[in-house]
Amino acid sequence: MRQSARLQTILDLTAVDAAPLCTNAQAGCHVLSLANLFDRVIQHSARMHGISNDLHSEFELYFLPSKNQIGRVSRNCHTSSILTPNGKENAQRMAREELTEVILKLLVAWRDPLWHFHQSMAHHHDFNNFSSNKSLEMSDMVHELRKGVQKVVEKMQMLGIISNSVSNLASPEALLASDSAEWRLMKDYDLLYCFRRDSNKVQNYLKILKCRIVPEHGC
Amino acid sequence: MMKKFGEVILLLLLLLLFFVPHAEGTRYSLPGKPALTRCRSPEKETFTCWWEPGSDGGLPTTYALYYRKENSEMVYECPDYHTAGKNSCFFNKNDTSIWVNYNITVVASNALGSTFSDPVDIDVVYIVKPNPPEKVAVTVMEDKGWPFLRVSWEPPHKADTRSGWITLIYELRVKLDGENEWEMHLAGQQKMFNIFSLRSGGRYLVQVRCKPDHGFWSEWSSASHIKVPDYFHRERSVWILITVFFAFIFLIVSWCIHINSHSLKHCILPPVPGPKIRGFDKQLLKNGKSEDIFSALVVSDFPPTSSSNYEDLLVEYLEVYIPEEQELILEESKDLHDGCLKPKGSTFDSDSGRGSCDSHTLLMDKCGEAKDDEQQTDRDGSQTGSEAQRQQAAWEQEALTYAHEDMISPDMSSGRVKTWPSVFSPLPQYSLSPLSQPSSLETAKQHCLSDSLFPPASLSSYLTQPGQSTKEALRSSYSDFCSSNKQPHLLHPQPDARHHLQAHSDVNISSIGHKEAPAGLQLPTVQSTEYVEVHTVNEDDMVLLHPVPSGHSHGKGCLQMHQGEDYSKVNGVDKNNVLLLQRDVIEEQVDMCPCENQDMNGATESCCTSAQKSIPCIHTTLPVQEEKAVNGYVDTATMFPLPIH
Numbered sequence: 072m073r074q075s076a077r078l079q080t081i082l083d084l085t086a087v088d089a090a091p092l093c094t095n096a097q098a099g100c101h102v103l104s105l106a107n108l109f110d111r112v113i114q115h116s117a118r119m120h121g122i123s124n125d126l127h128s129e130f131e132l133y134f135l136p137s138k139n140q141i142g143r144v145s146r147n148c149h150t151s152s153i154l155t156p157n158g159k160e161n162a163q164r165m166a167r168e169e170l171t172e173v174i175l176k177l178l179v180a181w182r183d184p185l186w187h188f189h190q191s192m193a194h195h196h197d198f199n200n201f202s203s204n205k206s207l208e209m210s211d212m213v214h215e216l217r218k219g220v221q222k223v224v225e226k227m228q229m230l231g232i233i234s235n236s237v238s239n240l241a242s243p244e245a246l247l248a249s250d251s252a253e254w255r256l257m258k259d260y261d262l263l264y265c266f267r268r269d270s271n272k273v274q275n276y277l278k279i280l281k282c283r284i285v286p287e288h289g290c
Numbered sequence: 291m292m293k294k295f296g297e298v299i300l301l302l303l304l305l306l307l308f309f310v311p312h313a314e315g316t317r318y319s320l321p322g323k324p325a326l327t328r329c330r331s332p333e334k335e336t337f338t339c340w341w342e343p344g345s346d347g348g349l350p351t352t353y354a355l356y357y358r359k360e361n362s363e364m365v366y367e368c369p370d371y372h373t374a375g376k377n378s379c380f381f382n383k384n385d386t387s388i389w390v391n392y393n394i395t396v397v398a399s400n401a402l403g404s405t406f407s408d409p410v411d412i413d414v415v416y417i418v419k420p421n422p423p424e425k426v427a428v429t430v431m432e433d434k435g436w437p438f439l440r441v442s443w444e445p446p447h448k449a450d451t452r453s454g455w456i457t458l459i460y461e462l463r464v465k466l467d468g469e470n471e472w473e474m475h476l477a478g479q480q481k482m483f484n485i486f487s488l489r490s491g492g493r494y495l496v497q498v499r500c501k502p503d504h505g506f507w508s509e510w511s512s513a514s515h516i517k518v519p520d521y522f523h524r525e526r527s528v529w530i531l532i533t534v535f536f537a538f539i540f541l542i543v544s545w546c547i548h549i550n551s552h553s554l555k556h557c558i559l560p561p562v563p564g565p566k567i568r569g570f571d572k573q574l575l576k577n578g579k580s581e582d583i584f585s586a587l588v589v590s591d592f593p594p595t596s597s598s599n600y601e602d603l604l605v606e607y608l609e610v611y612i613p614e615e616q617e618l619i620l621e622e623s624k625d626l627h628d629g630c631l632k633p634k635g636s637t638f639d640s641d642s643g644r645g646s647c648d649s650h651t652l653l654m655d656k657c658g659e660a661k662d663d664e665q666q667t668d669r670d671g672s673q674t675g676s677e678a679q680r681q682q683a684a685w686e687q688e689a690l691t692y693a694h695e696d697m698i699s700p701d702m703s704s705g706r707v708k709t710w711p712s713v714f715s716p717l718p719q720y721s722l723s724p725l726s727q728p729s730s731l732e733t734a735k736q737h738c739l740s741d742s743l744f745p746p747a748s749l750s751s752y753l754t755q756p757g758q759s760t761k762e763a764l765r766s767s768y769s770d771f772c773s774s775n776k777q778p779h780l781l782h783p784q785p786d787a788r789h790h791l792q793a794h795s796d797v798n799i800s801s802i803g804h805k806e807a808p809a810g811l812q813l814p815t816v817q818s819t820e821y822v823e824v825h826t827v828n829e830d831d832m833v834l835l836h837p838v839p840s841g842h843s844h845g846k847g848c849l850q851m852h853q854g855e856d857y858s859k860v861n862g863v864d865k866n867n868v869l870l871l872q873r874d875v876i877e878e879q880v881d882m883c884p885c886e887n888q889d890m891n892g893a894t895e896s897c898c899t900s901a902q903k904s905i906p907c908i909h910t911t912l913p914v915q916e917e918k919a920v921n922g923y924v925d926t927a928t929m930f931p932l933p934i935h
Contacts, residue, residue: 117503124504147361157387159335159455268389271415271504275455282454289479290454 105226106288109281112219116277119212120270122205127263129202148265149253150180155272162279167233171224174276177269178217184254185210188262209266216273232284319347321398324377324407330419333448334388334456334502337381337414338374341396341407349400355379360391388414418505420458421446423481423498428516431484437518439464439485443498443511458500461507467493467515491520 153176156162162170189206227233254262282290322344331337343353355368368379379394392414396407423443431440441462449456457479463472464485477483477498488494494517497510547554 120504151361155389157389158383159388159450159453160383162455163453268413268415272389274503278454278457280454282452286452290452 105223105230105232106281106285108219108223108226109277109285110288112216112223113274113277113281115212115216115219116270116274119209119216120267120274122209122212123263123267123270126202126205126209127267130260130263148261148269149184149257150177150265150269153177153180155276162276163283167227167280167283168236170276170280171220171227171233174220174273174280175217175224177273178213178220181213181266181269182210182217184257184262185213185266187255188259191259220277227284318349318400318402319345320403321345321347321349321351321400321405323405324353324396324398326394326396326407326410329394329410329412329417330506331386331414331417332419332421332446333450334414334418335383335448335450336386337412337417338378339368339381339394339410339412340374340378343377343398344405346398347400347402349402351398351400353377354397354399355394356397357392357394359387359393386414390414416504418456418502420449420456420500420502420505420508422508422511423460423500424511426496426498426511426514428494428496428514430516430518433486435521436486437488437521439488439494439496439516439518440482441485441496441498441514442482444481445500446508449500449502457503459503460498460500462496462498463510464494464496467495488518491518493517 153173155173155177156165156170165173185206189203189210192203192206224233228235257265281288324341324343326339326341329337329339339355341353341355343351355371356365357368358365366385369382369385370380371378373380390413392412393409394412395409398405398407424446426441426443428439428441430437432438441464443460443462445451445458449458451458459479460477460481460483461474462477462483463474465472466489473485475483475485485494485496493515495513495515497513499508499510501507
């Protein structure tokens with residue numbers, strides 16, 4: 072699929088970048104600019120958000136014919152514990168490192184819930200194949216996006232844009248630290264709703280970061 | 291009863307009291323249920339909600355908006371009811387939280403109570419509708435001489451795209467002034483766009499709008515007018531080029547027409563053939579001298595008096611004069627060219643006075659009517675006992691013979707008249723093979739075609755009808771036969787011709803007295819006929835013939851004419867006006883022209899043309915084979931069994 076191809080592309084890029092770090096255009100060294108990296112991850116996050124939006128709309132259409140708006144906010148998203156800026160000023164006021172960490176935290180927090188969501192979708196047989204594929208794709212994209220953002224962070228740290236205080240959230244310890252039990256209580260619809268919002272946050276934060284760090288490209 | 295009456299009245303009053311206000315139309319009630327129509331955020335930092343009030347219930351109604359944030363039970367009231375207008379609530383930046391679910395409710399209250407609207411959950415992120423793009427600028431630019439529009443704009447000032455808070459995509463539309471169809475263009479995130487393929491001198495309207503990633507399209511910006519200048523100079527050069535090209539083509543075409551004007555004129559307007567008058571001189575006409583004109587018109591040789599050009603066509607007739615004149619002018623007559631209708635007689639003048647044997651005139655007349663008469667007489671079948679008729683008929687026959695012979699026989703030398711012998715040439719065949727009927731017929735046909743006259747039919751008729759009628763019959767049959775030869779199928783209806791042929795062959799000459807009867811003559815084809823000029827007729831009634839010098843065109847096949855003094859001596863004339871000739875030596879064929887014995891003036895004239903001068907006169911042994919030439923022709927062929935050449 073096209074999306075998996077894009078994922079693969081990002082992985083290739085990140086893999087290449089993981090190779091010898093090239094500060095200068097050395098022979099045989101493939102240098103990717105930070106702006107390009109940002110663009111790629113932003114595109115990725117936009118794609119991810121689009122899928123989550125579609126899934127949410129489908130869910131709302133087939134499983135909640137009566138638009139019971141009240142029931143939507145009956146519970147919190149499991150990621151509500153993560154402090155995320157709710158406004159532009161708040162986001163601009165936040166440091167780059169913090170913002171980066173928020174992004175990473177969000178992405179990490181959603182890896183397992185989406186995987187389980189996909190599993191439950193596949194078993195339910197209520198969703199059509201198209202939605203099932205979307206959930207799988209969504210799950211994969213979260214995983215890949217996190218890797219991509221990590222690459223960006225490493226690049227930024229290498230470039231000295233951000234300090235090295237950003238912890239490596241890929242470590243198993245960080246994964247275990249997340250509240251893994253909360254999301255299991257959530258219904259599928261709520262999961263979708265929450266993830267739709269969080270993917271939007273991620274996309275927005277990445278844009279803010281990019282326009283703050285490399286503003287000359289499309290800001 | 292009074293009580294009841296009182297109750298009734300009280301009831302009526304109550305009813306009246308109840309209905310009076312209703313009748314006046316003032317009925318107070320709770321306010322109607324308001325409804326939130328929409329909430330919009332222009333920059334994802336503030337937002338506004340509008341509601342629609344219900345019926346006010348007749349009482350002053352106040353509206354209040356209350357909202358609750360996500361995961362909080364705190365109810366807040368709208369902070370600003372006025373900024374956004376009536377029935378609106380404006381949330382400023384401090385009160386707006388993104389990615390937070392708002393639960394908003396509008397309450398309508400009046401003296402009687404309040405009515406709550408249905409709650410609405412909104413997330414500001416998803417209700418963003420930016421303002422239209424600003425500072426839309428349209429300019430005309432040129433790209434290698436061809437103009438195009440460059441449209442540039444700026445995002446709405448409230449939308450913060452620079453910090454990446456909002457990402458807008460743009461769309462513009464263009465149309466010609468006065469048209470209804472817009473041309474849409476999606477510009478993406480860029481803030482500049484080029485429009486090509488413009489109409490020269492056109493006036494365009496351009497509008498731009500924008501949309502965030504997930505939100506609503508903004509309104510269209512105000513239309514920007516732009517006029518595309520006329521790039522006529524470009525088109526003019528093209529027209530000049532086209533004009534020059536067509537002028538060039540036109541020149542070439544006209545030159546070609548001029549070159550071929552003559553042939554074209556002939557093609558389109560073929561010249562009308564006009565009469566050409568020989569000797570007509572336009573100059574004379576222009577000079578105006580009529581005498582000269584008309585004198586010029588007079589052709590010296592018209593009517594043709596000289597035989598210089600027409601010798602070939604002249605018909606010379608053999609004239610034999612009866613003793614009283616003691617002169618015989620035997621002229622060889624040349625074949626009539628075409629049925630002897632043309633009196634190209636060179637001998638006209640010389641024959642004056644010898645009316646009876648004025649061959650040329652006679653021939654002329656006879657030939658002219660020969661065919662007609664032949665037809666008539668034949669058809670009529672009437673017998674004319676008069677010799678004149680017979681002679682006439684003979685002449686006709688002769689003429690016909692001449693005509694046919696001339697026309698058909700290739701062997702004949704031009705200008706030579708075929709005489710009997712030629713006509714009779716086919717006959718020997720029949721004598722040889724009398725039973726070869728079909729072949730004889732065919733040969734007869736051939737001979738008829740070649741010799742024109744084929745007398746077998748005439749023979750038959752002659753045999754069957756001896757006598758005067760035979761002549762006509764023969765003639766008719768002859769003509770029929772000959773004509774029938776041209777139509778082979780007609781041959782068959784005359785089967786008896788063959789028999790007659792046989793008979794005739796047996797009969798030979800005896801029964802032949804006619805010119806047609808010459809079927810018995812076994813003369814071969816008249817290849818060469820020598821001309822004999824009858825010189826004198828001696829006292830013994832012998833026609834002395836002199837060979838005519840070969841000044842005449844004898845044509846091919848003409849046997850050598852010896853300039854010997856060979857001639858045929860006329861032995862005498864019997865009672866039947868048959869010319870008896872003496873034959874001395876028979877060497878070659880003797881073509882004896884059928885001579886018509888005319889009993890005019892009691893003189894028998896017989897005209898003979900002998901083909902071969904070498905052949906002397908026919909012997910008088912002929913009497914055994916006397917031929918009764920009814921019409922005065924002597925059939926020497928029958929008299930003398932001449933070898934066939």
